[in-house]
Amino acid sequence: xxxxxxxxxxxxxxxxxxxxxxxxxxxxxxxxxxxxxxxxxxxxxxxxxxxxxxxxxxxxxxxxxxxxxxxxxxxxxxxxxxxxxxxxxxxxxxxxxxxxxxxxxxxxxxxxxxxxxxxxxxxxxxxxxxxxxxxxxxxxxxxxxxxxxxxxxxxxxxxxxxxxxxxxxxxxxxxxxxxxxxxxxxxxxxxxxxxxxxxxxxxxxxxxxxxxxxxxxxxxxxxxxxxxxxxxxxxxxxxxxxxxxxxxxxxxxxxxxxxxxxxx
Numbered sequence: 001x002x003x004x005x006x007x008x009x010x011x012x013x014x015x016x017x018x019x020x021x022x023x024x025x026x027x028x029x030x031x032x033x034x035x036x037x038x039x040x041x042x043x044x045x046x047x048x049x050x051x052x053x054x055x056x057x058x059x060x061x062x063x064x065x066x067x068x069x070x071x072x073x074x075x076x077x078x079x080x081x082x083x084x085x086x087x088x089x090x091x092x093x094x095x096x097x098x099x100x101x102x103x104x105x106x107x108x109x110x111x112x113x114x115x116x117x118x119x120x121x122x123x124x125x126x127x128x129x130x131x132x133x134x135x136x137x138x139x140x141x142x143x144x145x146x147x148x149x150x151x152x153x154x155x156x157x158x159x160x161x162x163x164x165x166x167x168x169x170x171x172x173x174x175x176x177x178x179x180x181x182x183x184x185x186x187x188x189x190x191x192x193x194x195x196x197x198x199x200x201x202x203x204x205x206x207x208x209x210x211x212x213x214x215x216x217x218x219x220x221x222x223x224x225x226x227x228x229x230x231x232x233x234x235x236x237x238x239x240x241x242x243x244x245x246x247x248x249x250x251x252x253x254x255x256x257x258x259x260x261x262x263x264x
Contacts, residue, residue, distance in 0.1 A: 006097055007032050007050075011064070012057025012077065020055050020077070023090045027097040029053075053096060055089060059128070063223050066127035066166070069113050069242040081169040082109075082182065082248055092247050109182035109248045111166045112205065112240040118220050118227070119234050126222040128167025130238050132209050132230050133159030133191055135217040140194050145201070146208040146235075154212065155198060157190035162207055162238050166246075167223075176200050182248065186238075205240040 008029040010017045024031045032051050054070060056062040057077040065074045075092055076083035084092060095105045116124040134141055143160045146152045163172035165180040168187040173179055177189030177200045186207060189200040211218050211232045218230040230236065 005030060006052040008053045008055065008093070008097070009051040009072075010055040010057070012055075012061040017055070017057050019086065020057065020089060020093070023093050024055075024097070027094045029093070029097045053093070055093065062166075063127040066111060066113055066244050067125045069244060073108065073245045073247055075247045076166075080166065081179065082111075082166055082246070084247075084249060088249060096247070107248045107250050109246050110243040111182060111246050112164050112186075113242040113244060114162075114164060114238055115241040116220070116222055116227075117237040118230060119236075120231065121220065121228040124220070124222050124227055125241075127164065128223045129161055129163040129171055130223075131159055131161040131171065131191065131221045132211065132218055132236060133161075133221060135219050135229075139216045141211060141216045141218060142213040143190070144208075144210040144212050145188060146210070147201070147203055148206050153199065153201070155190045156194035157192055157198070159191040159218070160209055161189055161191055162203075162209070163187045171224075178202055182246075186240075207238045209236045209238065210234070 006029050008024045009032045010021045021031055051072050053075060054065055054072045055075045055077060056065045059078055062076045062078060075089055077086060077089045092106055114126040114130060116126060116130050140156055142154065142156050144152050144154050145160060161172045161175055163177060164186060165182050165184055168177060168180040172187045172189050175189040175191045177187040180187045180202060185202045185204050187202055188207060190198050211230050214232045220227045220230050
């Protein structure tokens, strides 16, 4: 293998980053960040986003990489459908750092960065999902889901969740939303709908949510973090404002695992 001059940052906090830093050294890459192999950093700094490759270990590090709209290629390491396990990440690192391997040796996709404007929290960004949901569980409210072409759907539910492809196998899928492939749009699903027969949708890159009924306090939640209380009748604008390059598995181990578990 011919040595690479690519600069590689490894960030995360769940025990795997030190092993992946060793893999970078073994493959001849130039490792940025702390010199110690045991050092762990929970946040992404400027030296990381200036790297050629960024190995993001765990959901927090992946979210930080997306929200920062880094220009480097991200290698996501977590148990999500569109990410790698530790061995898969090591293999991809070696191929990306091997000058003799072609650029097509690793599948690359782009993932959206979502901007969320609620009027009171205009600078929120999300990598995985955005939800408007009642503060108290099992408390029905009414929500409008407006699509770019002008169609509006009204649902009675505990809330509504909008997920990127990267986050579509999480909360949104548990609520009945579609699994979406990269560049496939946004997955939208009502949360615990009042009706037993309710639609879920896939939208291109923009959606508007509105709480149509006063009464129950409604929270805006981005990537699992509660942001603000949503005001009734004030639209929440959710749109793709940037995209980040990711290395991606050529297959889907998570989908295969789910199929196996469903048939067992």
